Amino acid sequence: VAGRHVGEVVAAADAGAGILHVDMDAFYASVELLDRPELVGKPIAVAHDSGRSVVSSASYEARSRGVRSAMPVSQAKRLCPELTLVDPHFEKYSHYSKQVMGIFRDVTPLVEPISVDEAFLDVRGALRLFGPPRTIAALIRQRVRAETGLPCSVGIGATKFIAKLASQRAKPDGVLLVPAAATLAFLHPLPLGALWGVGPSTKEKLERLGLRTVRDIAMSPVDLITAAVGSSMGAHLHRLANGVDDREIQVTRVEKSVGHETTFAEDIADERELRRVLLDLSHRVGERLRHHHLAGRTIALKLRYSDFTTISRSHTITDPTDVSRRIYEEAAGVFAKIDRAGRAVRLIGVRVEQLEAAGGSGALWNEDEEWEQLDGVTDSVNARFGSALLGPASLLGGRSRAPRRDADARRPAED
DNA sequence: TCTGGGGTCCTAGGACCC
DNA sequence: TCTGGGGTCCTAGGACCC
16 A cells, blocks of 8 residues: 555556657668767758669758658759768668667566667556656666667657657657646647647648648547548547547557568660569568468559559468468459559558468578579579669579678568 | 659448348 | 448558657
8 A cells, every 4th residue: 555655546546648769860860870979969861862862861950951751862962062971771770779768677568669770668566666757768768878879859748649748859869748637728828730540641631721730630529530531540649639549559469461672773665674573572571471470362563654643453362471482472363453654663562461470481491492493584684683672672682692782681680 | 854652541332231 | 123321451651759
């Protein structure tokens, strides 16, 4: 009883805000700076320095010049000519990600990672052990900094959504606590785009109704919102705008699909070359499925043409597979049915959906044998396109013929 | 030098079954 | 023989997030 009282008292001290959102600051850029101390304080961006690349992460110095994530590298250079580009190393980010998630789990088992660089924590059960949420936030930030050298920001609120908004506001390298009683005062003045799930398209639909702020959504009849953006999204946004968000921390999540896609440095029209890339993508998808002991029933193919129009075609099979060869055959079958009318392809991708626990048949496929069969294709394609491809998308390097240029960059986080 | 790659969720129509 | 309704699965596309 005494213990519970202590818990209640410390909880009261932080006014009912028991959800933390921890967000690493400029994560990829910060990790790269650990190895490149001479670049600290300079505008840098993590991206390949090639034609169709975009910025993955930008240092705050680069951001102050207008450089943003997802911005084409060409545009970033125009905005900031002295920008230093650093190649991405996804395995490194994955490593640091695991390390910081481990620190979070020392505080509470109720950790929900939502990407490599952010997580929600429910600390309501950790108060007696560690003190109020503000103290926990300080502890986490101090440990992350001491053990990884990386900065992070923490938002604290009564709900996930408020905690997430608070961490955005806390950046860089800060903490913000929004007491439960202050939720609506914090939320309502924000612009529509602050609502999680409102992007450019939804924003425009809502603005057409004359709505500008979160308060405007909160004060509108829910029917008005659902009529504009659909019943599911409308009801959700209306609740968020009113500070209602009862989503719990989800400690475990089931993967729904596994895929790979690649954008070519130059568009490719040739059928055989495209099939060859398809094989490589299928192989990588199969590899990852087997690694995770998963198999899937739907094989989906994605194509993007030169004009950026994007189509997808899929086929569902009876028995789940994790066999790269099978994935390739299904993807190629779907591909063969598409009438491209000779159009060149900018992007091609393969994804396997409808996943379930695998039976482990993947070993049946002899990868080396398959590659020998395709050797002739590999040579001719290498000769023509090998050097034209983007760095991380250099699919035609050939397993047995040339070492991968940058194995690190080719393998995004697997967990 | 226009627009990456990994995903999730939602909608809507058609097939099919009862 | 002018015509229902519910449920599930599949497919394609779109919006969104990091």
